[in-house]
Amino acid sequence: MFLDHPGAVEPTNNGSERLLRPAVIQRKMTNGYRAMWAAEGEAAIRTVVDTARLTGSGSFGTILKTIGA
Known part of the structure; x- marks a missing residue:
């Protein structure tokens, strides 16, 4: 792909x-998660x-929009 573009x-x-x-x-410092739901x-x-950081959006606002969707 990098050769084409x-x-x-x-x-x-x-x-x-x-x-x-x-x-x-973070995973190394806490020795991972005991429950799969916590890791997910x-x-x-x-x-x-x-993703919010990469697009220049606010993290908190993006989380609220995601929860509300």
């Missing part, structure tokens, strides 16, 4: 790795907050 797509996945790093550090909830919230 030079400059639009990075040739590495460093951006994705950097976005995952806080979740990995954390992933859902982190996804909404990270």
